[in-house]
Amino acid sequence: MDSKIPFAFQLSFIGFCLMISFTEIQKGDCAEVSNTENELAEDIFSTLQSLRSEVQSLKAQIGVEGERSISPEERRVSKKKRVAFYARVSPSITKIAAEDTIVFSLVETNSGEAYNPSTGEFKVPIAGTYVFHSNILSGHGKFIETCLKVNGKDRMLMYSGSKFFGSGSNMAVLELKAGDIVNIAKQGPWGTVPLYVHHLWSTFSGFLLY
Structure with a gap:
């Protein structure tokens, strides 16, 4: 047959x-x-x-x-490729300096355990194409500029602010190597002092696309 x-x-x-x-x-x-x-x-x-x-x-x-x-080998490979995280700021960050990392300490998802809620850094576990998204909500009547960094270099910018509460968001698709460090940081000194990042509405997420 x-x-x-x-x-x-x-x-x-x-x-x-x-x-x-x-x-x-x-x-x-x-x-x-x-x-x-x-x-x-x-x-x-x-x-x-x-x-x-x-x-x-x-x-x-x-x-x-x-x-x-x-097969066991394919199970291991499949498990390694399950990389995804989603975290939020909690509590609000009331003081932050230029180039400081924004720490999203409230973790909702962390498949692969590659995101560190203590440092706010995502360490790439395996090489591939990754998708990252972030939303930053400024304080009432304040503005702040932030960015996504890879190994200390700016790769994505965001502006948040208005006369009330203003949020800024952006998304990036990046080719990364194992061991690369990704984080959201205060971009330069610009913004309303004291620089402020509102809790819960400010998020950071990412996942391995392929």
């Missing part, structure tokens, strides 16, 4: 053939069947034996494919 035909279809077809075969056998008393019917019965039994062999072969192939699809 063609190996390109899906296993489930092959098994369904074999089951259908088995049903027809047993129906033909049960149509009459085997002791009273004609020569033609005897020949038909022999053909059916021969077909059944062939089908049984096919079933055993397909079961073996399915077993091999199943083991291959969930």
